[in-house]
Amino acid sequence: MNLEMSDDEFDDLVQSAVDSIPQSAIDMMDNVIFFIEDEYEPLPGEPKNTEILGLYEGVALTERDLGWASGALPDRITIFKNPTLRACETREDVIREVRVTVMHEVAHHFGIDDDKLHDLGWG
Numbered sequence: 001m002n003l004e005m006s007d008d009e010f011d012d013l014v015q016s017a018v019d020s021i022p023q024s025a026i027d028m029m030d031n032v033i034f035f036i037e038d039e040y041e042p043l044p045g046e047p048k049n050t051e052i053l054g055l056y057e058g059v060a061l062t063e064r065d066l067g068w069a070s071g072a073l074p075d076r077i078t079i080f081k082n083p084t085l086r087a088c089e090t091r092e093d094v095i096r097e098v099r100v101t102v103m104h105e106v107a108h109h110f111g112i113d114d115d116k117l118h119d120l121g122w123g
Contacts, residue, residue: 003085005094010081011036013095017102025106030061032075032109034102040080051083054101062111077105 014036042050058075059068079101088094104122 003088003090003094005081005085005091007036007081010084010094010098013098014079014102016095017099020099021103021106025110028061029106029109031072032058032077035076035078037078037080038082040083051086052080053084053087053097054079054105056105056108058109060109060111075109077102077109079105 014034018034040050040052040055042048055078056075057078059072079098084094084097084101088097100122104117107117107122
């Protein structure tokens with residue numbers, strides 16, 4: 001059985017997770033915006049049934065050089081509603097998973113890779 005949640009309620013959970021990012025981290029973030037999408041569209045070569053809960057697209061802070069900012073589009077962090085709901089059994093699970101996913105994707109903005117995130121419990 002799939003858990004159901006309105007777009008507004010899910011948006012509020014994502015906003016709460018973003019609001020829980022420590023101010024010191026917010027102050028260091030640069031040129032990044034958050035999106036919420038219903039579904040992840042697998043890239044060419046990925047299995048059609050690929051499900052992810054979040055995606056960071058951009059140039060991590062650790063990879064930027066002096067010429068980076070010239071014309072750079074904002075980095076994107078996307079949280080995917082329906083895969084998150086399918087991965088969870090309760091509203092409390094969704095709250096936890098959204099927070100973990102937001103923090104995971106923000107960590108990628110700071111240049112932290114998946115292996116390190118799994119070691120830290122944010123995998």
